[in-house]
Amino acid sequence: MRAVLRLSWLSAALASAIPASPALAVQRWMEQLDRGVVAIQHEPGNVVVSWRVLGTDPEEVAFNVYRSTAGGAPVLLTPAPITGATFFEDRGVDLSRSQTYTVRPVVNGAETTDPIERGWTLEAGAPVRTYHAVPIRRPEEGYRPNDGSVADLTGDGRYEIVVKMERSTRDNSQNGITDPTFLHAYTLDGELLWEIDLGINIRSGAHYTQFLVYDFDGDGRAEVVARTGDGTVDGTGRVIGDPNADHRNADGHIITGPEYLTVFDGRTGAALATVDYVPPRHPDTLQPAPEQLEAIWGDGRGNRVDRFLAGVAYLDGERPSIIMARGYYTRAVIAAWDWRDGELRLRWVFDSDDGTPGHEALRGEGAHSLAITDVNGDGFDDIVYGAAAIRHDGTPLYATGLGHGDALHVSQMDPDDPRIMAFMPHETPARYGPNAISLRDAATGELLLGVSGTGDIGRGVAMDIDPRFPGYELWATGDVPGIYNVRSVRADGEAGPRGVPISMNRPNSVNFAIWWDGDLLRELLDRNYVEKWNWETEQIERLVTFEGAASNNGTKATPVLSGDILGDWREEVVLRSEDDTELRIYTTTIPTGFRFPTLMHDPTYRLAIAWQNVAYNQPPHPGFFLGHGMRAAPRPAIVAVPAASTRE
Numbered sequence: 142m143r144a145v146l147r148l149s150w151l152s153a154a155l156a157s158a159i160p161a162s163p164a165l166a167v168q169r170w171m172e173q174l175d176r177g178v179v180a181i182q183h184e185p186g187n188v189v190v191s192w193r194v195l196g197t198d199p200e201e202v203a204f205n206v207y208r209s210t211a212g213g214a215p216v217l218l219t220p221a222p223i224t225g226a227t228f229f230e231d232r233g234v235d236l237s238r239s240q241t242y243t244v245r246p247v248v249n250g251a252e253t254t255d256p257i258e259r260g261w262t263l264e265a266g267a268p269v270r271t272y273h274a275v276p277i278r279r280p281e282e283g284y285r286p287n288d289g290s291v292a293d294l295t296g297d298g299r300y301e302i303v304v305k306m307e308r309s310t311r312d313n314s315q316n317g318i319t320d321p322t323f324l325h326a327y328t329l330d331g332e333l334l335w336e337i338d339l340g341i342n343i344r345s346g347a348h349y350t351q352f353l354v355y356d357f358d359g360d361g362r363a364e365v366v367a368r369t370g371d372g373t374v375d376g377t378g379r380v381i382g383d384p385n386a387d388h389r390n391a392d393g394h395i396i397t398g399p400e401y402l403t404v405f406d407g408r409t410g411a412a413l414a415t416v417d418y419v420p421p422r423h424p425d426t427l428q429p430a431p432e433q434l435e436a437i438w439g440d441g442r443g444n445r446v447d448r449f450l451a452g453v454a455y456l457d458g459e460r461p462s463i464i465m466a467r468g469y470y471t472r473a474v475i476a477a478w479d480w481r482d483g484e485l486r487l488r489w490v491f492d493s494d495d496g497t498p499g500h501e502a503l504r505g506e507g508a509h510s511l512a513i514t515d516v517n518g519d520g521f522d523d524i525v526y527g528a529a530a531i532r533h534d535g536t537p538l539y540a541t542g543l544g545h546g547d548a549l550h551v552s553q554m555d556p557d558d559p560r561i562m563a564f565m566p567h568e569t570p571a572r573y574g575p576n577a578i579s580l581r582d583a584a585t586g587e588l589l590l591g592v593s594g595t596g597d598i599g600r601g602v603a604m605d606i607d608p609r610f611p612g613y614e615l616w617a618t619g620d621v622p623g624i625y626n627v628r629s630v631r632a633d634g635e636a637g638p639r640g641v642p643i644s645m646n647r648p649n650s651v652n653f654a655i656w657w658d659g660d661l662l663r664e665l666l667d668r669n670y671v672e673k674w675n676w677e678t679e680q681i682e683r684l685v686t687f688e689g690a691a692s693n694n695g696t697k698a699t700p701v702l703s704g705d706i707l708g709d710w711r712e713e714v715v716l717r718s719e720d721d722t723e724l725r726i727y728t729t730t731i732p733t734g735f736r737f738p739t740l741m742h743d744p745t746y747r748l749a750i751a752w753q754n755v756a757y758n759q760p761p762h763p764g765f766f767l768g769h770g771m772r773a774a775p776r777p778a779i780v781a782v783p784a785a786s787t788r789e
Contacts, residue, residue, distance in 0.1 A: 167457075167458050167459040167520070168459070168778050168779050168780040169455050169458070169459060169460075169744050169777075169778065169779045169780070170356075170359050170459060170460055170461070170779075170780060170782045171196070171742055171744070171747065171777075171779040171780070171781055171782065172292070172293050172298075172356055172361075172363070172741075172781070172782060172784070173256065173257065173293075173298055173361070173781040173782060173783050173784045173787070174193065174195060174257075174293070174298050174299075174300075174739070174741065174742075174781075175193075175255065175257040175258070175259045175297075175298040175299055176192040176193050176195075176244050176255060176258075176259070177192055177193040177300075177706070177707045177708055177739065178190065178191075178192045178242055178243065178244050178259065178260055178261045178707075178708075179191055179192070179261050179273065179707040179708045179728055180240075180242045180261040180262075180263050181270075181271055181272075181273075181728060181730055182234075182236060182263060182267050182268070182269050182270070183269065183270075183271055183730040184269060185269055186232065186233050186234050186235075186236065187230060187231070187232045187233070187234070188230070188231045188232075188234050188236075188240070188242070188263065189228070189229070189230050189231075189730040190206060190228075190229045190230070190231060190242045190244075190261075191227060191228050191229075191707070191708030191709045191728070192204070192227045192244045192708060192709065193227065193708065193709065193738075193739040193741075194227055194709075194710075194736060194737065194738045194739060195738060195739060195742060195781070196738040196739065196742025196743070196776070196777040196779050196781075197742070197779065197780075197781050198246065198738065199248055200776075201224075201248065201249070202246050202247065202248055203222035203223055203224045203246070203247040203248075204219075204222055204223045204227060204244050204245065204246055204247060205217060205219050205222055205223075205244070205245050205247055205252060206218045206219045206223070206229050206231075206242065206243075206244055207242065207243045207244070207245070207260075208231060208234075208240055208241070208242055209240070209241050209243070209260075210235075210238050210239070210240060210241075211238055211239045211240075211241075211265075215243065218231055222247040225734065225736055226709060226732075226733050226734055226735060226736045227244075227708070227709045227736060228708075228709055228732055228733055230732070236263060236265065236266065236267050237265055237266070238265050239262055239263065239264045239265045240262070240263050241260045241261070241262040241263075242260050242261050242262075242263075243258065243259075243260035244260075245258070256298075256783070256784070256787050257297065257298035257299075257784060257786070257787065259297075259298070259299060271685075271727055271728065271729075271730055272687070272690075272725040272726055272727040272728070273329070273707075273725070273726045273728070274331075274718075274723045274724070274725055274726075275302065275327055275329060275330075275331050275723055275724040275725075275726065276331035276722065276723050277304070277325065277327060277331070277333075277721075277722065277723055277724055278325070278333050279306065279721065279722075280306055280323045280336065280338075281308070283308045284306045284307065284308045284320075284323070284721070285306070285307065285308070285717060285721040286304045286305070286306060286325075286693075286701055286717045286721065286724060287304070287305045287306065287307045287693050287694070287701070288304070288305050288693065288694075288699075288701060288702070288753075288754035288758060289302055289303060289304040289305070289701040289702040289715055289724070289754065290302070290303050290304075290352065290353075290354040290702060290750065290751065290753070290754050291303070291354070291702065291704070291706055291750065292354040292355055292356065292363035292407065292751075293356070293361075293362065293363055293407075293784060294326055294334065294354075294362060294363050294365075294407030294408055295328075295334075295362065295407070295408055295785075295786075296360075296361045296362040296408075296784050296785025296786050297784060297785075297786045298784040298786065298787075299328075299329065300329065300706060300707075301326055301327060301328050301329070301334065301407075302326070302327045302329070302702075302715070302724065303324060303325070303326050303327075303352065303354045303365060304324070304325050304327070304701060304724065305322060305323070305324060305350060305352065305754070306322065306323040306324070306325055307320070307322055307323075307345050308320040308345075309345060310345045310346040310347070311344065311345065311346050311393065312346055312347070312348070313346065313348050313349075313443065313444045313445070313447050313448060314444050316392040316393055316394070317392070317393045318389060318393040319344050319345035319346065319393065320345060321338055321339060321340055321341055321343070321345070322339045322343060322345045322349070322350050323336055323337065323338055323339065324336070324337040324339070324352060324365065324367065324410075325337075326365075326376075326407070326410065327724070329726075331723075334376075334408065334409075334410070335376030335377075335409055335410030336376060336410065337365075337367075337373070337374065337375055337376050337405060337410050338373065338374040339367070339369060339370070339373050340369075340370055340371070340372035340373045340374065341372055341387060341389060342370030342371050342372055342373075342386065342387070342388050342389070342395055342398060343368065343369065343370045343373065343395075344393070344394065344395055344447070347694060347697075347756055347757065348447060348448050348449060348509075348756050349368075349447060349449060350367060350368065350449075351367070351368070351449050351450060351451035351465075351752075351754065351755045351756065352365060352366065352367040352451070352754065353365070353366040353367070353451055353452070353453055353463060353751055353752075354366075354407070354751065355453045355461055355751050356461070356782065357404075357453075357460075357461050357462075357463060357479075357480035358480050358481055358482070358483075359460065359782050360785060361782055361783055361784045361785035361786075361787075361788060362406075362407050362408060362785050363407040364404050364405060364406065364407050364413070364480060365404075365405040365406075365407055365410070366402070366403070366404050366405070366451075366463055366480075367402075367403060367405070368400060368401070368402060368403075368418055368449065368465070369381050369382075369400075369401045369402070369403040369412075369415065370382065370388070370395070370398070370399070370400055370401065371383040371384070371386035371388065371398060371399060372384050372385075372386060373401075373403070375403075375405060375410055375411055375412040376405065376406070376409050376410015376411055377409055377410065377411045379411070379412060381401060381403060381412055381415055382399060382401065382415075386398060390443075392442070392443070394442060394443030394447075395443065395447075396422065396429065396431070396434060396441075396442075396443045396446065396447075397422075397427060397428045397429065398427060398428075399417065399427055400417070400418035400421065400422070401415045401416065401417060401418055402415070402416050402417070402418045402419070402463075402465060402478070402485070403415045404480055404485060413483065414480075414483065414484065414485045416485050418465070419465065419474075419476040419478075419487065419490060420467050420468075420474035420476060420490065420492070422434060422437075422438075422446050423437065434446050437472060437494070438468060438470075438471055438472055439470055439471035439472075445468060445470045445471060446467070446468070447467075448467065448468055448469055448470065448509075448756075449465070449466065449467055449756070450464075450465075450466040450467075450469070450507070450510065450511050450526075450752075450755055450756060451463075451464060451465050451466065451752065451755055452464040452511055452512075452513045452524065452748065452751065452752040452755070453513065453748050453751040453752070454477070454513045454522040454523075454524060454533070454748070455515075455521065455522045455744065456477055456488065456521060456522060456533045456534075457521065457533075458520040458521045458522075458533075460479075460481075462477050462478060462479050462488060463477065463478040463479070463480060464476070464477055464478075464511075464513070464524060465478065466507075466511070466526070468493075468507070469505070469506070469507020469508060469509075469526070469527060469545060470505060470507070470545055471504060471505055472492070472493055472494045472504060473491075473492075473493045473503055473504060473505075473506065473507050473526065474490065474491065474492045474493070474494075475490070475491045475524065475526065475531060475535070476489075476490045476491075477489050477490075477535060488535070489534065489535030490535065491503075491531055491535045491536070491537070499537055500537060502529070502537065502540035502542070503526065503529045503531075503537055503540045505544055505545060505572075506526065506527050506528040506529035506540050506541070506542075506543075506544060506545070507526050507527040507528075507529070507545060508526070508527030508528070508545060508546045508547065508548070508549045508565065508757075509546075509547050509548075509756040509757035510548070510549050510752070510755050510756050510757055510758070510759045511524060511525060511526055511527070511549070511752060511755065512524075512525040512549055512550075512551035512563070512749065512752070512759075513525070513745075513748045513749075513752065514551060514561060514583075514744070514745040514748070514764050515561075515744075515745075515764070516530060516538070516551075516561045516583040516584040517538075517584040518584075519533075521533035521534075522744075522748070523538060523584075525549065525551050525563055525583055527545060527546060527549060527565065528540065528541045528542070528543045528544055528545070528546065528565060528567070528579075529541065529586075530583065530584075530586070538584070538586075539585060539586035540586070541579070541581060541586045541588070542572065543565070543567050543572055543573045543574075543576055543579055544567055544568060544569045544572030544573060545567070545568045545569065545572075546565040546566050546567045546568055546598070546601075547566065547568065547598075547599050547600060547601075547757055548565065548566055548600055548601045548602065548617075548757065548759060549563065549564075549565055549759055550563070550564040550565075550601075550602065550603035550604075550759065550760075550762060551563045551564075551583055551745075551762060552603075552613075552745070552762035552763060552764065552765075552766070553763075553764065553765050553766040554580075554603060554605075554612050554613040554627045554766065555611065555612040555613075555627050555628050555766065556611055556612060556766045556768065556770050556771050556772060557611065557612075557628070557636070558612075558628070560582050560583070560584065561582075561583040561584060561764070562580055562581065562582060562583055562589065562627070563580070563581050563582075563583040564578070564579070564580050564601065564603040564613075564615055565578065565579055565601065566578045566598035566599065566600065566601030566617040566618070566619075566621070567579065567598055568597045568598065568599075569597075570595060570596065575591055575593045576588065576591030576592070576593070577591075577592060577593055577594025577595070577598045577617070577619070577620070577621055578591070578592045578594065578598060578601055578615065578617045578621055578625075579591045580603075580615065580627065580639065580640070589639055590625070590627075590639040590640035591640070592617075592621055592625060592640060593621075594617070594619055594620040594621040595619070595620045596619055596620060597619065598617050598618060598619045598620075598621055599618050599619060600617060600618040600651040600652070601615070601616065601617030601618070601621075601651060602615070602616060602617075602650075602651050602652065602653075602654060602665075602760075603615050603627075603654075603762075604654040604663040604665075604760075604768075605661070605662055605663055605766075605767075605768030605769055606662055606663060606664075606665070606673075606674040606676075607624075607626075607643060607662070607674060607676045608662060608676065608769040608770070609643070609676055610626040610627075610628070610629060610630065610643055611626075611627070611628050611630065611636075611769075611770055612626065612627035612628050612766070612768070613626075613627045613768070614626055614627070614643065614674075615627065616647050616648065616651065617651065618651050622642075622645055622647060623642040623643075623644060623645045623647055624642065624643050624644050624645075624646075624647055624648075625640050625641065625642055625643070626639070626640070626641055626643050627639055629641040644679045646679045646680060648665060648672070648674065648681045649681070650665040650666075650667040650672055650681065652665070652666065652667040652668075652697075652698060652699070653665070653666035653667065653699065653700065653703055653758075653759075653760040654666065654760040654762075655671060655703055655712045655714065655760070656710070656711045656712050656767075657671050657684065657685075657711060657712065657729050657731070658673065658684065658729065658731045658733075659731050659732055659733035659734065659735070660733075660735075660769075661735060661767065661768050661769050661771060662674075662768065662769055663768065664684060665681065666700070666703060666714060666760070667692075667698055668692045668698040669686060669687040669688075669690045669691060669692055669716060670683060670684075670685060670686040670687065671683075671684045671685050671714075672684060687714065687716055687725070687727055689718060689719055689725075690716035690717065690718055690719065690725050690727075691716060691717055691718070691719050692716065693717070694758070697757060697758065699758040700714050700715055700716050700758075701715040701716060701717060701724060702715040702750070702753060702754070703715065703753075703760060703761070704740070704741070704746075704749075704750045704753070704761055705739055705740035705741050705746070706726065706741075707726065707728055708728055709733065709736070709737075709739075710735070710736070710737040710738070710739060710740055711728075711729050711733065712740075713726050713727060713728045714726075714727040715727075737767070737774050738774070738776075738777065740761075740763055742777050742779055743763045743764055743765070743777055744764060744777060744778075744779065745762065745763055745764030746761050746762065746763040746764065749761030749762060
């Protein structure tokens with residue numbers, strides 16, 4: 142049994158606190174990736190090949206594309222190095238034999254070799270389809286894949302997938318026993334690297350297990366971090382805490398007993414370190430009574446106390462830290478941890494209810510997700526916590542007072558306004574007043590626009606879908622009709638007011654955003670299909686339906702994951718097959734004329750992939766405006782930490 146480090150609430154918050162370093166001109170440590178080459182036979186004999194431009198590439202880099210038949214020498218397919226979009230179609234391919242595609246960079250006219258060179262093989266008889274299948278194993282009959290994440294677990298520069306496996310789930314407001322939740326790690330070839338059984342003392346559902354997959358110590362391999370409990374079994378079979386403990390009450394809730402935070406080895410799933418989870422349910426006891434929980438969190442039945450959020454933040458501007466949070470309807474507590482040299486150290490704790498002047502303003506401001514980015518340009522990441530924000534040092538930045546909401550979108554939304562903005566729908570009319578949906582300056586909380594509505598505005602999205610207007614468009618469910626623009630244009634061409642309705646034909650899809658076709662506008666991802674706004678007819682049109690695949694999380698209808706996982710800058714969709722036997726990574730085969738470094742080397746976007754699995758999943762956005770009328774994409778201020786395989 143792995144020993145568990147026991148810390149009191151006070152000693153954890155004070156004795157282990159790590160002061161923030163001053164702002165320095167540093168580069169963020171990011172993972173070293175391979176080219177992400179992907180080859181898809183989208184028509185018989187016709188293969189689309191796509192690959193990454195890295196954030197560390199010189200701007201003038203070009204590419205040669207090669208194909209080799211099993212046992213044969215590579216054949217150059219490109220008569221001249223490709224200087225534009227990293228997209229190539231190879232027509233008339235003989236796939237009665239396996240074919241491997243590789244890409245090599247060309248700099249100043251000379252072909253070079255990447256530190257990690259890996260191709261993509263289409264096996265003989267490869268089917269015609271627009272997805273890559275990753276076979277999975279179910280822990281038991283009835284389990285299905287739910288939320289996922291990607292990172293380089295093995296240190297070879299290639300992403301692996303970590304997916305949460307669930308059978309029965311409950312919302313926090315519901316009673317009932319749930320089956321254990323598992324975490325699985327798969328290579329893209331479908332090899333199961335490990336299985337972690339979170340055990341009976343971690344309830345199964347959207348709000349209970351927020352897992353982070355990231356290289357937190359810079360060794361070239363990602364770790365996995367999650368809340369654990371007595372009886373959690375790591376990837377090597379070792380048990381955390383008391384293997385015989387059962388803290389479930391008659392209603393199936395777990396409101397007593399210890400809770401832990403565990404760092405797992407990404408290669409093996411072995412528990413590397415386990416400490417008390419911060420914040421605990423109660424500061425003084427592991428066995429709080431319902432009335433004690435109600436006094437702290439607002440109810441005593443295990444609802445609001447078990448609302449968890451998580452994320453990754455570069456709090457010192459250079460190295461990633463772990464963010465773990467609890468509560469947002471009432472009390473909100475956020476803890477920042479560092480994983481360094483094999484040790485978990487608490488950096489700081491923010492508590493809305495600790496009596497510190499100004500902290501109480503953040504009470505009840507959180508959402509069912511969070512976003513992390515440098516909102517004020519000081520080089521350090523801040524935490525956008527729903528309708529409020531926390532500085533990199535754990536002190537409050539602001540609270541808007543508009544209260545809780547179910548969705549959150551944070552990015553540069555106006556091509557001519559460099560500010561990072563935050564968009565939210567809100568839940569409680571008594572708090573939001575005339576601002577049922579709001580757009581604000583993410584650095585100051587200044588309200589940039591608000592649209593009135595009534596009742597709980599349950600969903601809302603922000604993305605650039607219409608080229609007639611600069612910047613993002615905004616819309617929501619409920620009594621908020623129409624689509625609103627971030628900025629209008631007057632007849633003389635000058636900037637007009639924000640929040641002008643551009644159409645009353647509000648899309649039915651209020652879910653995920655995705656870059657799928659070849660232009661810079663974003664498409665709408667919902668359930669198992671992608672749609673596009675036709676601004677000429679002001680209607681939504683179906684682009685593609687992913688037949689045989691299914692979404693997750695009931696009416697939320699979210700993918701396992703969406704993001705720039707493979708190929709060029711456009712995004713992939715990971716869905717489960719309808720029979721729950723495989724993950725399907727769908728990638729676009731539509732040509733594009735645009736080229737950008739992989740979005741996974743944009744720090745804001747990469748962190749959004751890390752927190753996408755949290756609670757009510759939200760789509761990722763970059764830290765710069767990417768859309769119609771955009772300025773040149775900025776070069777990311779990053780340094781690629783060498784993958785472990787290149788050091789050995």
